[in-house]
Amino acid sequence: MLLPSLRFILPNSYNAAWRNFSRIKQSPLTQWSLRRGQTTVAIKSGPVTTVSIPSAATDRVVGRWLVGCSGLVLGAVILGGVTRLTESGLSMVDWHLVKEMKPPRTQAEWEDEFSKYKQFPEFKILNHDMTLTEFKCIFYMEWGHRMWGRLVGLAYIIPTAYFWSRGYFTRSMKTRVLGLCGFVFFQGLLGWYMVKSGLEEKQGPSDIPRVSQYRLSAHLGSALLLYSASLWTGLTLLLPANKLPESRRLLQLRRFAKGTGALVFLTALSGAFVAGLDAGLVYNSFPKMGERWIPDDLLAFSPTLRNVFENPTTVQFDHRYLGITTLTAITGLYLFSRRMFLPRRTRIAIGCLTAMAYTQVVLGISTLLFYVPTSLAATHQSGSVALLTFAIFVLAELRKVVK
Template identity: 50%
Template sequence: MDRLEFEKPSRSRFTTTTTTTTQTHRVVAYWYFYCAALVFAIVAVGGVTRLTESGLSITEWNLITGMKPPRTDEEWNVEFEKYKLFPEYKLLNHNITLNEFKFIFYMEWGHRMLGRFIGLSFILPGLYFASRGMMSPSIRNRSLFVAVLIGCQGVLGWYMVKSGLKQELMEAKSFHGVSQYWLAAHLGSAFIIYSIMLLTGFEILRTSSKNAVALSEQISTLLRVPGFKTFSRATHQIATLVLLTAFSGAFVAGLDAGLVYNEFPFMGEGLMPSDMWAHSDPTVMEKPVPLWRNMLENASAVQFNHRFLAMTTSTAVVGLWFASRRFTLPASSRLAVNALLGVTALQVSLGISTLLYLVPVPLAAAHQSGSLLLLSTSLWLLHTLRRLPVKI
């Protein structure tokens, strides 16, 4: 198929939108990227914390006093006795030693401390930049919104932990830890915060670039090419698919659904598991649940959902890559679309390997981090194709 060309931008053919509001300093972009990197790190640490079943080792939430870990044998024994009161110890870890408890305690403590560090790393510099007039009004307001989201993220994390400490869980036939609903909300909000941070950093750098006008005109010209608007919209849809696939992965983690049907591409005798609707079947369950709950609480259905979304996303990425060959994209967009294809192949490989090898911690942790890397690449691509206002 012939490559579609576009003309060299001409200022006389259209007018680039400009604004005269306070321009955000470029250092704010680097600060956003730094905070995004910290969020990436805490997602990775959180994944390992979940995989090592460390998340319920600290049974209280103390914002200030919780920053100090136990130091003496007496303090460690006190924390260990608290842990023994809850279902995870009674149902899963009743043979755990004090030294083993120390390991999972430090995993969760490190996760919480990193969360506090992120909050301070965002709020304190943000206040400084705002007070110095280094942010435009829109970026200042967005930063306030992100700060609120970070606070809400901490609250979601504690409610997630509380969901795994309920004594009613003692009556369950199996114990998976925290509620998959709270886990999905906690992980999903982290992905949203990360996305806002990354896109904001990209936006600040691009609108303050010396080539901002030329870049804006180049995208404006591309938008006149037949089919390019559809291609550009598709990049947003793929980023949404990546986010939904990662969100479904939280349900897989919450129900330990990766430990059923450890084969690919089949699930038992077919592509769809035979017990796909088991929780809604009155012949199987004494108290069948609605179909929507079956889709979110049946481990087999949850794994199928994740597989389906993953295959849909990867197919869409391949289709987008082939569609991109029709256009003469800017160099950054061409690099981004090629990177997206490569990262997708890596993520699919990690996902299948994690499944086939019964969810080993290194592979599973790499797969979770890979989802955030895939989201990063998809956001980078859609950003390179955005037509942003030029600030003067």
């Protein structure tokens, strides 16, 4: 009698896999082999059946890959922030997936690229006296940012195809990695959609050319989502879950940590509106804004809701108090966690989050008081991602163990 088709859900270790397949090995009707990432069960008189066995070893490989990808996304975010601060983002006026990978080399090619740039508002209004040498500097900054984005795409897509073919993914993991790869492609399109907004002619000749703050925040927000999802998935595969005894206090701590993580993300996203509107230059004092706690022009625009997204004063005001609220929440999380028994690694994660929060506030205030110097502003922007990283680390440490 022939054995039916077999499908096994195996635990994450080779020893357990060996024990589960020992009875099949003893059957004269089957031939089988166990290798890294998958097991092949061949029935002598039937077709070969391949059973995926994501193991502890393959989980580590996939986890390291995803953490590495999140590092590349982090680099793209930092490089994008520097590109924005140096006003280099509008230097490349075309978008070609393959053609633009090769920068201009000859004098004629540079002259041609520069002549294209001269046709757009940024040159006509802001940089009409720019030289070719100065143009090369901002061009290479934007070109480097775009090439880094292509590197991120390849780092997701190529390993995904390889690991998929080797059987390293579970069914749920396949859905996740497909979503991550799709998000990378969407991020590239959104980046070009953002740049296009800065190349359009404004209503008045005196309007300063800049990308839409709405598209900038969407571009940054999607990058942070990609980063968060990759890092979270990678950490949950690499770090063994803490077997914390379930209690009411632990449940409260988890909820507190989730709310704090959401505040960190929202504060970072509000920074995109500050950058998009150059709102860091309107009130360069702290803790007051000028001579007042609440400036007179806080609600200058009509309707009122426009102020939240388009009024530089309101945007800076919101970012300030979101930062203070986030710092307060993280401090509360730290104090609450001190009243509980937690594993050493979890305490380290919460301590790092708290230390980074205070560092980030100091960087933000310094950036404001010194009138947004590029180096300090770039460090502050990078600090927001570092803070988000520690928030995800804390959440990974406090995740519930699925039995």
